[in-house]
Amino acid sequence: MKLKSLPIAAFLMLSGCSLIPDYHRPAPPVEASWPQGRAYDANQNLQGQVATLPVVAQFFKDPALVRLLNTALENNRDLRIAAKNVEAYRALYRIRRAEQFPTLDASASGDRRRLPDDLSSTGESGIESQYQVGFVTAYELDLFGRIRSLSTQALEQYLATEEAQRSVHITLIGDVATTYFLWRTDQALLELTEATLVSYVESLDMIEATAGAGTGSELDVRQARTLVNQAAAQKALYTRRIAEDANALQLLLGSPVPTDRSKSAPLTISTIAEVPAGLPADLLLNRPDIRAAEHQLLAANANIGAARAAFFPRISLTASAGTSSSDLDGLFNSGSESWSFVPQISVPIFNAGRLRANLDYAEIQKEVSVASYEKSIQTAFREVADGLAARGTYGEQLSAQALLVDNYKAYFQLAQQRYDQGIDSYLTVLDAQRELFASQQQLLNDQLGQINSEVQLYKALGGGWEAHRL
Structure with a gap:
């Protein structure tokens, strides 16, 4: 190799230099399988080898709900x-990426001034003029990868x-x-x-x-009047809650809730599809919040490279070419060409420890x-584990609660018969009515809890963002 080629080779080697630390994905701080025990379905690990999540339109089987979801995806603020945040960060990335390339600007300037005799090169006062037209380019040699690190x-x-x-998409759907x-x-x-209030009033x-x-x-x-008052108070409570639920829906939809909703089927677990749990490692692929945390980790890793590169010299090149003349008419005459080349190197010497x-x-x-990345994995693991625990126990809870409702129905009928036969007082009938009403309320709430737990499990597994319209 000739000696004169050594600077070029050194330049090419330095141009590929990067001070970003090698990235190694942190090991997931969770177990390799879901929890097992009395609260969990013994068959969940057998059916979870392939975690193919259903799309939203397949998961939710209520057409009215699917229409509401489409409205929310179009209008939710x-x-x-x-x-818009995505668009903003895309623009910031384009700004950083553009810094890796030279800039080229066209410029034109004119300068006309009077010089006194003591400042004039001829010793006589006079008016001097200078006109320039040309191009200016500037470029920083990114020898140590500072600009590339910031772009990354x-x-x-x-x-x-x-x-x-x-993640916002998934949260909105849920x-x-x-x-x-x-x-x-x-x-x-x-x-x-x-309906219960009508029965209480009749009693x-x-x-x-x-x-x-x-x-x-x-x-x-x-005693009978007490039950009527309690039922009347709960009627007002649920009337208010329905209005609040509609208001919450309107905020999520970004538009008024449709009032022409057709009569829906009874709310049961069959309203939604069952999803496979898969394995904990699948969360790294399916959960956008985990992937977002890893991208933030990669951004922090790249920032270290930029901070390291700041210790080294910064070399910038500025050049210009064009024409210059003392007369405006002579700008493009032969011999008016001009150029300049200004390399500059900046070496940090003392900065009071700032670098x-x-x-x-x-x-x-x-x-x-x-730590944030690991916490996001632990949070996801906990959310899925909670969902699996709910799946493993809600079926038994609902079966028991349904049997309790049937038992109180029979209790109420027997109490009514015994009262009609003069065996017991009417207080027994009222007690049976109260217990039946409470058990029916609890059954409806348990059904809601079971459905919501499956929705939360679907979210926890990363389902719900695959399409903008369902």
Whole structure:
């Protein structure tokens, strides 16, 4: 190799230099399998080898809910904000990426001044003119990868915002679904309360009639009136909750809730499809919040490279070419060409520890990002584990609660028969009515809890962002 080629080779080697630390994905701080025990379905690990999640339109089987979800995906403001954040970080990445290339500007200038005799080169005062037209280019030699590191950091932050948008998408779908199911449940509770209130009023009228005839007691009247008052209060409660649920839905939809909703089927677990749990490692692929946390970690890692490169010299090149003349008419005459080349090197010597502190800060931020990444995995693992525990226990709970409702129905019928036969007082009938009403309310709430737990499991596994329309 000739000696004159050594500087060129050294330049090419330095141009590929990067001070970004080698990235190694942190090991997931969770077990390799889901928890097992009494609360979990013994067959869940057998069916979870392939975690292919159903799309939203297949998971939710209620057409009215699917229509609401489509409306929310079109109009929800949080989703719009997330989309604009993605566009903003995309623009920032383009700004950083453009810094890797030379700039080229066209310029034109004119300078006309009067010089006194003591400043004039001829010793006589006079007017001098100078006109220039040309191009100016500037470029920083990124020998140590400072600009490339900043560009990589901007790219990873942009990718993180894309994943954050998907997280907002998933959250929106889950919130609309759970609010819709709550709305439906409160409507069912209101219908149950109104029917029970009618029964309580009929019982009160009958007891007041018997008390007026001297065959009933004031205690029976007070007890029956208490149940009427309680049911009336709950009727007002559920009426208010339905209005609040509709208001919450309107906020999520970004538009009024449709009022021409057709009669929906009873709210049961069959309203949604069952999803496979898969394995914990699948969360790294399916959860956008975990992927967003890893992109933030990669951005912090790239920032370390930029902080390291700041310790080394910065070389910038500025050049210009054009024409110059003392007369405006002579700008493009022969011999008016001009050019300049100005290389500049800046070497940090003393900065009171600022560069060292900046590197320390970048390394600490990476450690924070590692902890955030690991926390996102642990949170996801906990959410899925909770969902699997709910799946493993809600079926038994609902079966037991349904049997309890049937038992109180039989209890109420027997109490009514014994009262009609004069064996027991009407207080027994009222107690049976109260217990039956409470057990029916609890059954509706348990059904809501089971459905919502499956929706939360679907979200926890990363489902819900695959399409903009369902």
